[in-house]
Amino acid sequence: MREDHGNGNAGTDTATGTDAADTPRTTERPRGARRLSRGGRINALLLLAVAALAVLPLALGLGEGEEEPFAGADAQAETAVTENDPDYEPWFTPLYEPPSGEIESALFALQAALGAGVLAYYFGLHRGRRQGATAVAADGGAGAGTGTGAVTDGGPGDATAPVPGAVGGPGPDPGPGAGGGDGPRP
Amino acid sequence: MHIAEGYLPPLHAVAWTAASAPFVVHGVRVLTREVREHPESTLLLGASGAFTFVLSALKIPSVTGSCSHPTGTGLGAILFRPPVMAVLGTITLLFQALLLAHGGLTTLGANVFSMAVVGPWVGYGLYRLVRRLGLPLMVAVFAGAFAADLSTYCVTSVQLALAFPDPGSGVPGALAKFGGIFAVTQIPLAVSEGLLTVLVMRLLSQSSAGELIRLGVFARGNARQDGQQGDEQGQDRQRKRVA
Numbered sequence: 210m211r212e213d214h215g216n217g218n219a220g221t222d223t224a225t226g227t228d229a230a231d232t233p234r235t236t237e238r239p240r241g242a243r244r245l246s247r248g249g250r251i252n253a254l255l256l257l258a259v260a261a262l263a264v265l266p267l268a269l270g271l272g273e274g275e276e277e278p279f280a281g282a283d284a285q286a287e288t289a290v291t292e293n294d295p296d297y298e299p300w301f302t303p304l305y306e307p308p309s310g311e312i313e314s315a316l317f318a319l320q321a322a323l324g325a326g327v328l329a330y331y332f333g334l335h336r337g338r339r340q341g342a343t344a345v346a347a348d349g350g351a352g353a354g355t356g357t358g359a360v361t362d363g364g365p366g367d368a369t370a371p372v373p374g375a376v377g378g379p380g381p382d383p384g385p386g387a388g389g390g391d392g393p394r395p
Numbered sequence: 396m397h398i399a400e401g402y403l404p405p406l407h408a409v410a411w412t413a414a415s416a417p418f419v420v421h422g423v424r425v426l427t428r429e430v431r432e433h434p435e436s437t438l439l440l441g442a443s444g445a446f447t448f449v450l451s452a453l454k455i456p457s458v459t460g461s462c463s464h465p466t467g468t469g470l471g472a473i474l475f476r477p478p479v480m481a482v483l484g485t486i487t488l489l490f491q492a493l494l495l496a497h498g499g500l501t502t503l504g505a506n507v508f509s510m511a512v513v514g515p516w517v518g519y520g521l522y523r524l525v526r527r528l529g530l531p532l533m534v535a536v537f538a539g540a541f542a543a544d545l546s547t548y549c550v551t552s553v554q555l556a557l558a559f560p561d562p563g564s565g566v567p568g569a570l571a572k573f574g575g576i577f578a579v580t581q582i583p584l585a586v587s588e589g590l591l592t593v594l595v596m597r598l599l600s601q602s603s604a605g606e607l608i609r610l611g612v613f614a615r616g617n618a619r620q621d622g623q624q625g626d627e628q629g630q631d632r633q634r635k636r637v638a
Contacts, residue, residue, distance in 0.1 A: 299401030324448030
């Protein structure tokens, strides 16, 4: 991964990030933070299962025998209606119809994006609130302890220092809602 | 499950609209009361509606070689009870009918009945039943969301079969035909919806445990059963049970 070896350290750069505990100099916190908790792993597995369920029919080519592979079930039902009752004429037409398939898919994407945006906002807001609450609690409880090193400095500067780190680190990560929101944004 | 505009005979269209209307009116009343008495739940209500918005926009391939979409109504039905979902589902269907030519105004009543009335009630009913059997919360959530999704498409099949009986085999034959198009296609999608609803509920149990207790999702199972449990302990227990 790293090409510029021999940076002046011991020279053995074999263990870059795995043994972070041994080398406190390399402050690569995000590496540790990225490791998924048990709950996170379960969530990831759930998403993976959903993705597999969607991809498998495509990968197995289950639509190949069809006239129109992977057509919408709603459209198939319209065909079935005319099979059962060939004389049936729809007696009402949509007030507005998207002029092309592209416009239609854009509107569908808009619908999904609106929903995903609201979900992401919800989870992001609550995550932020929770982190804010824990930061305040930590500030109140351990604020005096952390800032004792250099007393000469202004107290508030030291006391507040750990707080933005805690909040700002993984802050704008609204959870899996964003995963859905990223894709279909028009 | 969207019956296309004009694809139900006028008599059927009127009948399904009449059947849905009381549920939607009642739902509006319940929803406004909920917002008035618990303004703090507005956000979660919005999130429940948003979940339906996302899921009903996603057309996913299925084992039958065709595509369909989940409904997303199970989550809101479990959280806020089915009447609220009658409103949120109707809003989603109206959006699709007016902007996407998906579904329609004449078939809105029938589509509301399947997606916003029967689906939420069946899902909620199964959720409660599974809870009462003492099974873990997330099993109940999965079962509820799965049932809400699948029952919606079963109702659509019945609606179309009643309106367009098979010339030879009548309504049963038509039901088999429409059921093959809708219900069979829907099974893997209903599983997906169940898993996604479990995922969202897991995230909610971390972010909004207090809200879930107020709504009775947690209280019925854990907090009350296990005595005096703090939010966080209840959450932990929840997570362990899920795993």
